[in-house]
Each structure stands twice: as structure tokens, then as C-alpha cells.
Amino acid sequence: xxxxxxxAKRIGxxxxxxxxxVVLNFTLITIAPGDVADSIAGDMGGADAEVLAEIRSRxxxxxxxxxxxxxxxxxxxxxxxxxxxxxxxxxxxLILQRLPATxxxxxxxxxxxxxxxxxxxVMAARKPNSFTNLIVTFLSLFGFAAPVxxxxxxxxxxxxxxxxxxxxxxxxxxxxxxxxxxxxxxxIAYHLVxxxxxxxxxxxxxxxxLTRASMQEVLGSDYVRTARAKGLAENKVFYKxxxxxxxxxxxTVAGLQFSAVISGAVVVEAVFSWPGLGTxxxxxxLARDTPTIMGILxxxxxxxxxxxxxxxxxxxxxxxxxxxx
Amino acid sequence: MSDPxxxxxxxxxxxxxxxxxxxxxxxxSLSVNEGEILGIVGESGCGKSMTALSIMGLIPDPPGxxxxxxxxxxxxELVGMGVDDLCKIRGKDIGMIFQEPMTSLNxxxxxxxxxxxxVRLHEGASAKAAHARAVDMLEAVEIPEAATRAHAYPxxxxxxxxxxxxxxxxxxxxxxVLIADEPTTALDTTVQAQIxxxxxxxxxxxxxxxxxxxxxxxxxxxxxxxVAVMYAGSIVEMGKVDNVLSxxxxxxxKGLIACVPHLSTSPxxxxxxxxxxxxxxxxxxxxxxxxxxxxxxxxxxxxxSSDKPELIATQENHLAACWAAEAEMAE
Amino acid sequence: MSDxxxxxxxxxxxxxxxxxxxxxxxxxxNYAAVxxxxxxxxxLLFVFVGPLVHTTDPFEMVWxxxxxxxxxxxxxxxxxxxxxxLSAMMAGGQVSLAxxxxxxxxxIIIGVSVGAFAGYYGGLVEELLMRFTEFFQVLPTLxxxxxxxxxxxxxxxxxxxxxxxxxWTAVAxxxxxxxxxxxxxxxxxxxxxxxxxxxxxxxxxxxPNALPPIVVQANLMxxxxxxxxxxxxxxxxxxxxxxxxxxxxxxxxxxxxxxxFAVAIPGFAIFLTVLAISLVGDGLNDALNPKLRQR
Numbered sequence: 001x002x003x004x005x006x007x008a009k010r011i012g013x014x015x016x017x018x019x020x021x022v023v024l025n026f027t028l029i030t031i032a033p034g035d036v037a038d039s040i041a042g043d044m045g046g047a048d049a050e051v052l053a054e055i056r057s058r059x060x061x062x063x064x065x066x067x068x069x070x071x072x073x074x075x076x077x078x079x080x081x082x083x084x085x086x087x088x089x090x091x092x093x094l095i096l097q098r099l100p101a102t103x104x105x106x107x108x109x110x111x112x113x114x115x116x117x118x119x120x121x122v123m124a125a126r127k128p129n130s131f132t133n134l135i136v137t138f139l140s141l142f143g144f145a146a147p148v149x150x151x152x153x154x155x156x157x158x159x160x161x162x163x164x165x166x167x168x169x170x171x172x173x174x175x176x177x178x179x180x181x182x183x184x185x186x187x188i189a190y191h192l193v194x195x196x197x198x199x200x201x202x203x204x205x206x207x208x209x210l211t212r213a214s215m216q217e218v219l220g221s222d223y224v225r226t227a228r229a230k231g232l233a234e235n236k237v238f239y240k241x242x243x244x245x246x247x248x249x250x251x252t253v254a255g256l257q258f259s260a261v262i263s264g265a266v267v268v269e270a271v272f273s274w275p276g277l278g279t280x281x282x283x284x285x286l287a288r289d290t291p292t293i294m295g296i297l298x299x300x301x302x303x304x305x306x307x308x309x310x311x312x313x314x315x316x317x318x319x320x321x322x323x324x325x
Numbered sequence: 326m327s328d329p330x331x332x333x334x335x336x337x338x339x340x341x342x343x344x345x346x347x348x349x350x351x352x353x354s355l356s357v358n359e360g361e362i363l364g365i366v367g368e369s370g371c372g373k374s375m376t377a378l379s380i381m382g383l384i385p386d387p388p389g390x391x392x393x394x395x396x397x398x399x400x401x402e403l404v405g406m407g408v409d410d411l412c413k414i415r416g417k418d419i420g421m422i423f424q425e426p427m428t429s430l431n432x433x434x435x436x437x438x439x440x441x442x443x444v445r446l447h448e449g450a451s452a453k454a455a456h457a458r459a460v461d462m463l464e465a466v467e468i469p470e471a472a473t474r475a476h477a478y479p480x481x482x483x484x485x486x487x488x489x490x491x492x493x494x495x496x497x498x499x500x501x502v503l504i505a506d507e508p509t510t511a512l513d514t515t516v517q518a519q520i521x522x523x524x525x526x527x528x529x530x531x532x533x534x535x536x537x538x539x540x541x542x543x544x545x546x547x548x549x550x551x552v553a554v555m556y557a558g559s560i561v562e563m564g565k566v567d568n569v570l571s572x573x574x575x576x577x578x579k580g581l582i583a584c585v586p587h588l589s590t591s592p593x594x595x596x597x598x599x600x601x602x603x604x605x606x607x608x609x610x611x612x613x614x615x616x617x618x619x620x621x622x623x624x625x626x627x628x629x630s631s632d633k634p635e636l637i638a639t640q641e642n643h644l645a646a647c648w649a650a651e652a653e654m655a656e
Numbered sequence: 657m658s659d660x661x662x663x664x665x666x667x668x669x670x671x672x673x674x675x676x677x678x679x680x681x682x683x684x685x686n687y688a689a690v691x692x693x694x695x696x697x698x699x700l701l702f703v704f705v706g707p708l709v710h711t712t713d714p715f716e717m718v719w720x721x722x723x724x725x726x727x728x729x730x731x732x733x734x735x736x737x738x739x740x741x742l743s744a745m746m747a748g749g750q751v752s753l754a755x756x757x758x759x760x761x762x763x764i765i766i767g768v769s770v771g772a773f774a775g776y777y778g779g780l781v782e783e784l785l786m787r788f789t790e791f792f793q794v795l796p797t798l799x800x801x802x803x804x805x806x807x808x809x810x811x812x813x814x815x816x817x818x819x820x821x822x823x824w825t826a827v828a829x830x831x832x833x834x835x836x837x838x839x840x841x842x843x844x845x846x847x848x849x850x851x852x853x854x855x856x857x858x859x860x861x862x863x864p865n866a867l868p869p870i871v872v873q874a875n876l877m878x879x880x881x882x883x884x885x886x887x888x889x890x891x892x893x894x895x896x897x898x899x900x901x902x903x904x905x906x907x908x909x910x911x912x913x914x915x916x917f918a919v920a921i922p923g924f925a926i927f928l929t930v931l932a933i934s935l936v937g938d939g940l941n942d943a944l945n946p947k948l949r950q951r
Contacts, residue, residue, distance in 0.1 A: 020791050032807035145931035147883050149890045149905065150923030157916040222428040229381055229423075230443045230494070231416030234408070244433045256793070263798030267887050281799055282891055285806040293803055300796045308794070319433055320478040 003316065010312060014305040021301040022076055025294045026069050081298065082291035086284060091295035094280065099299065101171055102276030104188075106265050109196045113203035114254060120204075121211020121246075122238060125219060136208045143205020148264050152198040152271035159194060166193045169273040195272040199264050203257065210253055214246040221245075247318050255311025259304045328400045329356035330534050331380070331419075331502050336394035336404075338379055340609075341387065347609040349375045351558045352394070354636075357502065357551075362528065362535045364549035364566065366542060366581060372558040373538045374424075377504045380536075381421055382411045398502070417447040420495030424507035426487035430479040436490045437463070437475030440497050447498045462493035466523060485516035489523065496527060503528075504536045509544070517541075521548060542582060546570055554578045557617035558609055560636065564643030574645035574653075576622045616648065624649045682943040689939020695932035699925075703749035714743035714899055722915040735904065735918045736911050744904050745925055751900040752926070755816055756882035762820025763881070764874050767827025768863070774828070775835025776858050782832070789828045797822040798887060805893045812895055819884045823877065830873045834866035841865075868944035875937040879930040886926050901926050 056062045063071075075082070081091035124133040159166050167173070172187050179187075218224060219242055227241040266278030273279070277296055284292035316322050338350035350372050357363040365373050378384050380396055382403060396403040398418060403411065415421075423429040431439060440462055441455035450458065456475065463471035466489040479487055488508060495503055505524065509517035521544050528535055537549060545552055545566060552569050554562040554577065562575040573579045607617060615630040616622070622629065626648050634646040639654055683689055712718060717738040725733040725741075732741040774785035801818035808814045838844060839862065847861050888894050889902030890909070901922040908918035 017791055017794055021795065024795075028803065028807055033809075141931060141934065142927075144934050145879070146927050147886050147890075147902075147905075147923055147930075149887065150920075150927065153905075153909070153912055153916075153919050153923065156912060157920070160913055161916075222423060222425050223431040225383065226423060226429045226491075226494075227431065228383055229415055229421040231412045231414070231446060232442070233412050241431050241434075245431070259794060259796045262796040263887075266796075266798050266802070267890065270891055278799075281802065285802055286892065288806065293806065297795070297799055297803060300799055301794050304794050304796065321432060321480050 003313070006316070007309070007313065010309045014309055017305055018298075018302060019073065021298060022073055023069065025297055026072050029290055029294065030065060030068075076298065081295035084284070084289050084292045086287045086289035086292065091291050094292060095277065095295055095299050098275060098277045098280045101274060102262075102265055102269070102278060103303075104192065105195055105199065105268065105274060105276060106261055108192060109199035109265075110203065110254065110258075110261060112196060113200040113207055114250070116200075117204050117207025118211050118243075118250070120208040122215055122243065124208070124212045125215035126238060128216075133212070136212055140205045140209035143202050146201070148198060148202055149267050149271050151201050152194070152268055155194050155198055156271070167191050171275050191274075195268050195274050198271070199261070199268045202264060203254075203261065206253070206257070207250060210250055211246060214249045215242055218242045218245045244318065248315060248322075251311060251314050251318065255308055255315075258307045258311075259300075262300050262304065328397065330359050330399060331536075332356040332395075332397045333376070333380065334395050334397075336376075336379060336396065337392040338375060338384060338389060339392045340389045344608070349389070349558050349609055350379065353555075353558075353560055355553050355560065355563065357534045357536055359501070359534055360528070360532045361551065362537055362549045364545040364552040365536065365538045365555060366540055366545055366552060367555035368540065371555045373555055374506050375558075376555070377421065377506045377536065377538055380502075380504060381415055381419060382406070382408075383415075413447070416443050416495075416500070417498045418500055419502045419504065420498070420500035421504045422488070422491045422495045422506065422508045424510045426484050426491055426511060429491060430487055432479055435476050435478055436482070436487075437477075440475075440490070440494045443494060443497050458497060459493070462497050463490070465496075465527065466490070466493045468493075484512050485519065488512060488516075488520055492520075492523065492527070496531070496533070499531060500533060502534045502536065504538070506538045507540070508537075509539070509541070517544075524548070540581075542570070542584070554581065557607060559617065559646065561618065561647065562643075562645040563636065564640070568640060568643050572640065572643075574639045574643070574650035575618075575647040576624050576649060577618050578645075616646075622649075626652065679943040683939050686939045686942060688935050689942075692932045692935025692939065695928060696936060699749070699929050699932060700753075703746055703753060706746040707743070710742060710746065712740045712743040714739060714747040716740075722911070722918070725917055725921075732921055733915070733917055735908050736915070741904070741918060741921060744899055745901070745922060748899045748901045748904050748922065749925065749929075751812075751898055752882055752885060752902065753929070755812065755819070755885045755900065756878050758816045759819035759823070759881040759885065760874060760877040762817060763824035763877055764827055764870070766820065767824035767873075768831050768870060770824070771828040771831025772835055772858050772863060772866075775832040776839060776854070776862065778836075778839075785828075786832070789825050792822065793825050795822065798884070801884070801888065802891065802893055805888065810893055810895050812898060815885060815888060815894055819881050819888075823880065823884065827870065827873050827877065830869050831866060834869055835862055838862050838865050872937055872941045872944060875933060875940060879933040879937070882926060882930055882933075 053062075079092055081095070083089075084091050084094055087094055120132060120136050120139070124130065124136040127133065156169075167190060171191050172184060173191075223245075224237060224242055227237045232241070262278075265276065266281060268274065269276045269278035270282055277300065281293065281296045283289075284296070333356065334354045336350055336353040337348065340347040340349050353372070353376060355363065355365075355376075365376065367373055375384070375389075379391060380403070384391065391404055394404065398414065403414070406414075430436065434442075437456060437459045440459035441452070444450045444455040444458045445452065448455075460471050460475050463475055468474050468486060468489050474482070474486075479490070482490065488511075492508070508524070509520050512520065524535065524537075525548055527533070537545070539545060549566045551564065552566045553560050554569070554575065556577050562569060562573065562578045569578065570582060573582055607620065613630065615628075615632055616634055619625050619629040629648050632648070634648050634651065636644040636646045637651060639645045639650050718740050719734050719738050721734060721736050721738040723734040723738070727733070732745060735741055735744065770785050770789060774782040774789075801822045804818040804821070805814055844857065844861060847857055852861070885894070885900060886902030886905065889900050890906040892906055894900060894903055894906075896903075904922040905919050908915065912919050
């Protein structure tokens with residue numbers, strides 16, 4: 001089977017998963033106490049039974065479950081996730097506005113975690129008795145045990161009170177709203193540092209430990225001895241022959257973790273007032289803005305599915321044995 | 326007489342283990358000249374592979390360490406040489422084939438790349454030239470459709486094919502010495518014969534000196550010029566192959582030969598019961614003062630358990646370290 | 657038939673008892689694990705015995721807000737409402753630990769059932785159950801449980817269920833792969849040929865032997881459930897009438913620049929607890945995993 005065929009198959013399967021997510025979402029809304037009509041009425045400051053019934057029939061809430069579900073799915077297929085009465089805007093628009101900020105946070109923190117985790121893991125595997133190895137052990141314990149919001153808050157305290165070099169909230173200074181794009185970008189990068197480091201801290205720990213373990217295993221393998229017997233310098237043995245073999249587990253775990261990363265981003269966004277999907281989700285949950293909540297759940301599942309497909313493809317690139325399956 | 330191509334003398338290698346110090350190589354001396362094949366035989370764990378790794382400078386350190394002795398390649402000392410300089414010799418002047426073709430090739434690179442890598446490294450060849458050499462080498466080791474197979478990954482090849490790739494890799498830079506560490510152990514019998522033939526042909530062509538580590542006495546008889554028999558980290562008998570096989574002096578060598586039916590000097594039907602040497606190779610941490618083989622020897626003398634025998638010339642071009650052989654000679 | 661079953665059971669029991677002592681020695685030889693165990697016991701004593709000694713009501717306003725630790729007789733200071741943080745740590749710890757345990761239990765029950773049936777039956781059952789698991793892996797866990805809590809209201813029960821329902825997938829995977837391995841073993845074949853019922857085989861024959869990795873995973877689940885609860889409370893999605901460590905952090909969060917300690921202290925408590933649990937978990941893993949035991 002060619003890569004193209006596998007990709008097509010994965011995408012088809014991803015679509016099925018996505019529909020399942022939509023069905024689950026919709027079922028949850030339906031069985032939960034209170035419905036959209038109640039929340040609209042709530043926004044209007046209360047309404048009597050007649051008005052409620054009218055709203056229900058206008059939004060098709062009086063139809064049978066299957067009919068409502070069918071409508072919901074077909075409107076989502078047209079990328080229409082409904083209308084937010086809380087924000088007075090289409091949900092799709094709201095989400096697309098906030099999505100870039102979340103993607104920036106999530107991907108930059110993952111890149112940071114993978115890059116530093118790999119480096120630390122390789123260094124620790126190379127010298128088992130070194131200081132780096134101790135750091136990796138310490139980091140992996142800290143990364144798992146420290147609540148991510150606590151890490152963030154400690155960083156805020158540190159960078160406000162003790163060493164005020166990085167901004168601790170928001171994404172861009174309001175003063176730069178009319179500034180040229182490059183000034184805005186620099187400012188965003190500046191704001192990104194702390195949220196990125198906070199979110200990366202969990203995964204940095206995981207990845208460095210994982211890399212160390214798989215490098216240690218690979219370094220004892222016969223083909224690493226062959227590479228040495230060929231006369232390759234140690235750096236080449238490590239960074240070419242051993243590393244490429246250790247990447248497989250790392251990529252697999254990074255892909256599997258992605259939905260957890262988005263969860264982490266929700267908390268980090270709340271800590272640093274980062275205007276992404278997480279903040280939007282929290283606000284709409286507190287406001288009981290159901291269409292927006294469901295839209296966010298749908299979109300974040302979509303992102304996870306896309307990342308899973310990309311991970312699968314990356315694994316096939318790295319390891320020819322998987323490619324053949 | 327000029328220096329031999331590769332000369333190992335009085336090599337001692339120690340391993341630090343939890344059970345104490347293990348002397349895995351105890352004053353090993355051997356040499357091989359251009360165009361010669363030296364066979365090293367013995368049971369598993371007697372130091373054959375360790376000898377090979379020492380020559381390559383690949384002893385895992387820690388826990389292993391060359392305690393004393395010398396390894397000279399055309400007079401150039403390898404023991405104590407810096408890693409950078411050693412890297413220039415490994416793969417270029419000395420090539421090595423390992424016993425596990427299934428796991429000795431890197432699974433994520435094509436076999437062509439794994440051969441070409443060595444050529445680029447040692448000869449500074451361009452990517453294209455190195456690839457062309459890789460294909461040539463695959464042809465030389467008689468892999469059909471070499472140009473296509475160069476793009477194959479190891480998992481796509483059979484064990485015999487992979488071992489051919491290993492040989493191609495080891496010979497890609499035309500090394501002066503090739504160390505083959507049990508190159509056929511993991512392979513089917515028919516494939517074993519093919520690999521031995523291949524090594525023989527390549528050796529005729531290139532004039533490479535080969536150190537062949539094996540426990541296959543048949544292969545030794547067929548290919549090697551000289552043979553060294555190892556037991557518990559020491560060489561116990563060494564000499565011209567014909568002579569050692571037909572007139573072994575050490576009880577251990579006699580036992581090894583008796584283990585191989587068609588080489589057996591004793592008359593009788595070919596399908597006679599295969600002989601075994603009773604007992605096992607002792608742990609290297611608790612070797613006594615005497616001959617390490619004494620507990621298993623069937624011709625043991627009183628002094629065997631108290632004094633360790635040295636290698637002495639028992640016949641022309643033939644050394645053995647055995648009190649029984651020495652006593653016999655004296656008679 | 658019953659003969660075979662009792663025999664099998666004997667064999668299993670013998671295996672279990674002979675290695676139990678070995679595992680215990682193994683565990684206690686691991687300094688980090690023992691340190692984790694001591695830390696965990698200390699935390700449990702603090703949380704459950706502490707209130708008997710330190711009887712201040714955690715909800716009562718006892719002094720001026722934001723009294724620094726070690727001042728005016730308040731060892732850990734007071735929060736934004738002037739409540740004693742030491743009392744809050746004890747009361748909150750009970751809730752955090754209880755939710756952590758209960759939620760982990762929920763996720764273990766779901767995960768073990770799904771994994772056991774998938775691994776035991778194989779074929780279509782396995783395919784469907786593993787697809788189901790994959791589906792839950794796609795949903796961002798925290799977002800999903802936020803939605804559940806938002807839709808069904810924030811009570812201890814919904815929070816516990818919301819955490820349990822989203823975090824069982826790892827348990828299911830571990831259980832399934834253990835079942836796949838053990839299913840092929842001789843004593844299972846023996847019990848099966850004795851025509852034992854499926855449920856008996858799953859829960860009495862295979863599960864006891866599949867336990868070591870599940871125990872390790874379960875231990876990790878308790879830690880991550882505590883973190884999960886803390887994150888939910890921090891975001892304001894927990895029962896406002898119940899005090900937990902996460903809630904102390906969440907309610908004091910607006911004042912971090914005035915009184916960082918009110919946030920740092922409960923955070924540190926969570927950190928220590930999860931650290932202790934994961935150290936014990938690592939120790940258990942080394943003691944229970946025979947492959948590692950050789951090293």
C-alpha cells in the first residue's frame with residue numbers, strides 16, 4: 001500500500017471519529033438539564049412558557065432527537081457551528097479568531113519541549129553519571145508532579161516581583177494595535193515566552209525521560225556497534241545512527257499526548273490570560289454558551305485528529321518497517 | 326624479517342564486575358600477515374570476540390579495560406591511541422563483520438547508505454561516487470540486482486543477504502585486515518557454506534588478511550592458514566592448521582576436534598555419537614592458579630591444578646600450553 | 657473440571673506468594689520509593705490526623721486577610737477572606753485525596769473492563785472496544801470534563817465521574833496488552849480446556865496475573881486525578897461549598913501578586929503528594945516488573 005492510500009484511509013477514519021464526536025456532543029447537550037432555549041431566555045432576562053416554546057420551535061428544539069442530530073451534523077458539514085447568543089457572533093467565526101493563538105502556544109511549546117527534551121535525553125544517555133542525567137531525573141519527577149497552573153503562577157510571581165523582564169499576561173500590548181507587523185510579532189513573541197515555557201515544562205520532562213530510555217536501549221544495540229566499527233565518530237554514532245532509531249517512540253508519544261497538550265493549554269491560557277480557545281472555552285462554560293462550548297470541543301477534536309494523522313505519517317517516514325504495514 | 330601486518334602481543338583485558346575482577350584476555354599474543362587467514366576457535370565465552378573487539382578498540386569501557394600489552398598494525402601501536410585516530414583506522418584499515426546479521430544493520434537506513442557512509446567517511450568520496458561503490462560492493466558479494474537492492478532496507482533482506490551486506494560494508498574501503506566474528510553462526514547451513522566461499526574468493530582477490538573467529542572446525546580446516554585455540558581467556562594451542570588439526574597437543578583441542586564427526590581422527594562410522602567435552606567454561610572471576618581446563622581435562626596431571634602452563638613449541642610452527650603435552654614431549 | 661480449576665488456582669497462588677516477599681524486599685531496597693512512601697504517610701497523617709490537633713474551622717474568618725505565614729500565630733498565614741490556610745490545607749487535602757482516589761477507581765473500573773474484554777475476546781469485540789478507546793483519546797480530556805461539569809453541575813459526584821470518564825484509556829491499553837499476552841499461557845489454556853466460564857477466566861484466572869502493570873498504572877492514575885481535580889477547581893469548575901487544594905488556589909488566584917503564598921502553599925502540597933505517589937509508583941514498577949528486576 002502506498003503512502004497516499006494509507007493517508008486516504010486515515011483521513012476517512014478520522015472523519016468517522018469526528019462524526020462520533022459530534023454525536024456525543026449532541027447527546028450530552030440533549031440529556032443535560034436545561035437547553036438552549038433556557039439559556040437564551042436567561043440572557044433575555046427571563047421569559048414565560050409561551051416565549052420558550054416559540055424559541056424551541058424556531059430552533060427546531062421540539063423535533064425528535066434524530067432529526068435534530070441530522071440537522072446539527074449537516075450544518076457542521078457546512079462549517080456552520082451555530083450562533084453564540086452570548087458573544088452575538090457565529091461560533092465558527094469566534095473559534096477561527098481564537099484558534100491561531102492556541103495553535104501558536106501549543107506548537108511552540110511542543111517544539112520547545114521536543115527540542116530540549118531530545119537534547120537533554122541524549123546527553124543523559126551519553127553520560128549516565130553526569131549532572132545532566134541528574135537534571136533529567138529531577139525534571140521528570142517535577143514535570144509529572146507539579147500542577148501546570150502552579151508552575152505558571154510561580155513564574156508569574158518570579159517575573160513580576162523579582163526579575164521583571166517578560167510580560168506575564170495577554171498576547172500583545174494594546175499600545176501596538178497600529179504598529180507595523182514586525183513590531184507586533186516581536187511583542188507577541190515576548191508575551192509567548194512564559195506561557196510557552198510553562199506548558200512545555202510538563203512535556204519537557206516526559207520527552208527527556210523517554211529519549212534517555214530509548215537512547216540507552218538503542219546504544220546497546222548491535223547496529224550501534226557496527227556504526228562504531230565503521231570508524232564513525234561518536235557524535236555521528238549518536239546523532240545519526242542512534243537518534244533516528246530513538247525518534248520513533250518520541251514521535252508516537254508526542255502524538256498520543258496531543259489531546260492532553262490542548263488540555264494543558266486551557267489551563268495555561270487561563271493563568272496567563274492568553275486569548276486562545278481555552279480562554280474562550282472557560283468563558284463560554286461559565287456563561288453556559290452551549291453552541292460555543294460544543295464548537296470548541298468539535299474543533300479541538302479536529303485538531304487532535306489532524307495531528308494524529310500527521311504523527312502516523314511522520315512515523316512512517318522515520319521507520320521503514322512501519323511504512324510497509 | 327619485517328613486522329607482521331597485525332601483531333597482538335601480551336594483551337591483557339580486565340572487566341570489573343560485581344563478582345570481582347574478570348580477566349577476559351590473559352596475555353594473548355597472535356599475529357597475521359598479508360593474505361593470511363588466521364582462525365580463532367573455542368567455546369562461547371572464552372575470549373574470541375573480546376580479542377576482536379580489543380583490536381577494534383571497541384571494548385565497552387567501563388567496565389572493560391586493556392590493562393597491558395600491545396596491538397600493532399604495520400608497526401603502529403593501537404593500544405592507547407586517541408579515539409579520533411582510532412576512528413580513522415576502524416572501517417578503513419581494519420574491517421569487522423559481526424555474528425548477528427539480523428540486528429547488526431541499522432533498521433532505518435538503506436543498506437546502500439550504510440555501505441556508502443563508510444566510503445564517504447574514509448575516502449572523502451562524493452555522495453554519488455560512494456553510492457556507486459556501494460553498488461559495486463553489493464555486486465562483489467554476489468547480491469543479485471545490486472543497484473535495486475542498494476535502496477532496500479535491512480528488514481527487506483534475508484539473513485544471508487544481510488550478512489553479505491555486512492561483508493560488503495566491512496570491505497568497502499578495502500581494509501588490510503578483516504575480522505569476521507562468527508560470521509555464519511546465525512545462518513542456515515547452506516548459506517554458511519556460501520558465505521565462507523565468498524570470504525575465500527574475496528580474500529583471494531583483495532589479498533586481505535582475515536581473522537576468522539568461529540567454532541566451526543570444518544570451516545577452519547577449509548579456509549585458515551593458521552589457527553589459535555582459546556580457552557578461558559588464554560590461547561592454549563596455536564600453529565599451522567594442518568598440523569594442529571592432525572596432531573593436536575592440548576587435550577582441549579583434541580576434544581574440540583572430536584566434537585566434529587568428519588574430522589575425527591578415530592576410525593568408525595560417520596554417524597558415531599557426537600563427542601562432547603564434559604563440563605562448562607569456568608567463570609573468569611574465580612580462575613585458580615593452575616590450568617583453567619584442568620577440571621574438565623581427561624588427562625590431568627598433579628601439577629595441572631597448581632601451575633599454569635605456558636605456551637611452548639611442541640612441534641615445528643606449533644605451540645601448546647599443556648603439561649601433558651610437555652611431559653609427552655620430554656619422553 | 658473443578659479439579660483443573662483448583663489446580664490452576666494453586667499454581668497462581670504459589671506464583672503470587674513466592675514472589676510477593678521478593679517484591680517487598682525489592683521495593684524497600686529502592687531509597688526513592690521508600691522516601692516517597694514516608695512522604696505519602698506524612699501527608700496522610702497531616703490531612704487526616706492534623707484536624708484533630710489543629711481545630712480551627714477552615715471556613716471561619718479568623719484574622720485580617722493575607723496575614724503572612726508564621727505571623728500572628730498562623731503557621732501558613734490567612735487567605736483573601738482571612739481564613740486560616742493551615743486548616744484549609746487539612747480540609748482541602750481530605751477532599752483532594754478522596755476525589756483523586758475515587759476518580760482513579762472509576763477510571764480503573766472502566767479501563768480494566770474495556771481492556772479485559774478486548775484482550776480476552778479479540779476479533780470484532782476487540783476491534784470495536786479499541787476504536788471506542790481511540791475515540792476517547794481524541795477528546796481533549798480537560799475540555800471534555802469541563803463540559804460535563806458545566807452541563808451537569810459542579811458537585812463532588814459529577815467532578816469525580818467527569819475525571820474518571822475521561823482518563824481510563826491508558827488503563828484500557830495496558831490491560832488489553834497484558835490480557836493478550838497472558839491469554840496464550842499454558843495455565844489459561846488448561847483452565848479453558850476445563851470449560852471454565854469466560855467471566856471466571858477473565859476475572860479469576862487472567863486478571864490476577866495481569867495485575868502488576870495495572871497496579872502501577874492505577875497508582876499513576878491517582879496522581880493524575882489529583883492534578884486533574886486541582887485544574888478543574890483552579891478554573892472555578894468545582895463545588896464551591898467544598899474546600900479542596902485546587903479550590904484554595906483558584907479562589908486566591910486574583911491576589912497572587914499581593915499574597916503569593918496563599919497560592920504557592922496548596923500548589924506545593926499537590927506537588928508533594930503527586931511526587932510521593934509517583935515515587936512509590938516507580939518503586940512498584942521496578943518491583944513488579946520482572947524484566948527490569950534483572951538490572
